[in-house]
Amino acid sequence: MSRRNFHVVGKDVRKVDGRELVTGAPAFADDFPQPNMLYGKILGSPHPHARIRSIDTSGAEALEGVHSVLTYENVPRARGPVGRRADLFNRVPYTRAGQDYPEPSPWDFFLLDNKMRFVGDRVAAVAAETVEIAKKACALIEVDYEILTPVLSPEDAFAEGAPIVHDEPDVQKAEDPKRNLCASVDVYLRDVEAGFREADTVVEGSYSVPRQQHAQMELHIAISYFDEDDRLTVICATQVPFHVRRQLSQSLGLPVSRIRVIKPRVGGGFGGKQEMVIEDICAALTVATHRPVRLELDRYEDLTAARCRHPMKLTCKTGVKKDGSLTAIEMIALVDAGAYGSHSPTVPTNTGNKNLPRYRCRNMHYRFDAAYTNLTVSGAMRGYGTPQGSFALECHMDETAEAIGMDPVDFRLSCTVVEGDTDELSPYIYEVKSEAPGDETKPEDVAWPITSCGLHDCIQKGAEEIDWARKRKEFDKYNVSNPVVRKGIGMCCLSQGSGVAGIDTANATVRLNEDGSAILFIGAADIGTGGDTVIGQMVAETLGITLDEVTVYSSDTDVVPFDSGAYASSTTYVSGNAALKAAIEVRDDLLTIAAGLMGEEAGNLRLEDRQIISSRSSKKIPLRDAAMHSIYKNKDQIEHTASHVSPVSPPPFAAQYAEIEVDTETGEVRVVEFVTAVDAGTIINPQLARGQVDGAVSMGLGYALTEELMHDENGVPMNRGLVDYKIFKAVGMPKMKTIFVETYEATGPFGVKAIAEIPTNGAPPAIGNALKHALGVRMRDLPFTPERVLRAIGKMK
């Protein structure tokens, strides 16, 4: 362990992009309008499942100010590298899920198609002089639809004789589209049946989670144009600029060399922008018109026709002994992928493998089946499948504790992992999937060691902070008299990952200027999380300079080296590692130069406070001297690029606690206090890290209590916007407390693990468990609306 007194790491420094954001300087995609820009608009399908018999765009095309109307009949595919010439037919299957190539997600999407698979699916796209004209043109497009029976739930999808959502012959990589099966996993660690037989008690429970939506404040937006060299440039609100560039190439037919994707500041992503939601169709309008085009979804489209969190129905079954040890755990999930399979093989995989491994248990079974339906497309969302499983498993573990008469905290301490344990499930799922028939790899052969784990500390410190033992008893007593407002306290424990093991790739370049300041080029996409700042801190620390002396360039595919993008809590852990490696190489070059200048051994020198200091003779020279020497004497500017991919994804751990009051007359649940104790390894910037926790908790509170994207019995979305899709406001937030339980993760830069996702996961189970404590009733379906609470206590039918 190499902890020392840091100067920049571990400090609450201001965000590197803060000044531009508080002054409202042009920073976001919409702040960069282009000359002669047209405005795009997508005509969305009014039907959840339909086929276009015929489409007449003549009225729209005749409208003054309309420059292009694209349908499946004339959508362009660039011919040759320049993009000036295009074929007016394009039917190439691809995925819009922003993942490394080859994407695990099925290639089941076309730029425009004659089959509509959900309400809001792309019928046509228009480019016009103004948004108003584009809207008018959309209204003038006449479509004759053959209405098909919609598939409105996974149960319907898998029923005998169900309509087929993806009946097109050219869909690729979907598991069994004829059965509406988008993806599945069925994996066993050893023998769960034997485990259940060995148990003193077997507990079973079912749970359901709704469609949650990202509701990031900045809508999906892209501005595309051909630059002066006829290269396609797309300025867009994305988490995955390099994946967007590759997928634009695949879908439009332009070579990667002719495409530039620029991610400016992004107004929140949360996974919704780990997807090429509109960049492809916006760029197609530019190819068709040779004009700059701005396309932005409106809030209704953003809510209902972009992406959402996978709804799931889950069952859990656990074998437990009287002492709290576990003999078998089984989790089975039925997953609604929606109309396209973006992220549907991977999100539900995480539902099992980011949750089950925090429990010590030899026998496990995890299975999911993800169904295509004619509903809003599910995709990536903060937590990436983990929150669904956390709700089910952590409610279930409270039920398990109750079945053997143990306190939930004591129970968790008896059966969760500690440092030195292993995670068998996560690597084994991938091993089983890629294994040749006949191979028999054992789970223990591929297991990942858990090299840092503060989970038990998190459980204990969280319990102390919220005063668990006292309140648990006191509320029991208080509730005995049956007051109108009951009190409850509940908890849960959590785990996640740090990047995608073996896949997420980051590159960073550190260039040293003659004054000793540095320029950092990273592909990592800061979408408001503070990635640029935190990685800048790591470079500043390594070079012994201040953060102000590090200029950070991120996420312009023409300028920075490749990075997978901002997802899977990978930025600090994976991209940070690449930057740290590059900075160390720069530092070593500097020390070699300084050694010559000072007549010292490089091994005795260190960088600190803009000085190069000898620990042997305490001689020192300014860092600037060595930097000047490199450029003006050696004629060789110091610059290094480094890559990083991690073979493991060390889990951060957390415990979350909720104290609630529930009104038994109105059904309203009020969260009084919420405590998060989290082990994310070393914390690079406590203030930004706490901000990550606060925001994640507010999103978890919404998932628990208020947020649900709903469709009516015809498959039409019922929410109209943020007026009836309710996220938490400043008023109504509980008293919040965050405790960092710092461990040192040896594979992370400065000992870090991830923090961005894990705190999203715990509010639903912690509140569900608190509701059980308050009401004596187990609520199994999110969100816990007043109506559901009243039903649960028998006050409403």
Next chain:
Amino acid sequence: MILHLKLNGKPREFDVAPGERLSDVLRREQCFSVKVGCSTGDCGTCTVLVGGEPIVSCLMLACQAEGAEVLTVEGLGEPGRLDTLQESFLDEGAVQCGFCTPGMILSAHALLETNPSPTEDEAREALSGNLCRCTGYENPVRAILEAGRRMAGEES
């Protein structure tokens, strides 16, 4: 038609169309701090101060602002010379993605003008029209209280 405004302290004239929203006009006139997150008055990212009062500029027709004093974040401070609230938002880590930040700062500015030392509840109430998906509102509330303290310190 010609719209006459006092925008960020300076008299300005803009040619506007009858149905144009104030938010669209302000953005067109390079006030990029005015964000549009919904166009239905629900998210508060387009908040500006009209006559000192926070309003959602996506729901105000530009012509309704005739003769008014309009303040956007561009009128508060600039990169080298930040306003107290802008400084405290940076110091307290209240900015994450920054999309809701200008609206929040203006709501907070209106609060501190009339109530220089607000309670936490009052700060939360002042932000109740500004949705934020990143911060959980904790650091912005801290920033408002800190700005209040700093302003009181400057005066005494």
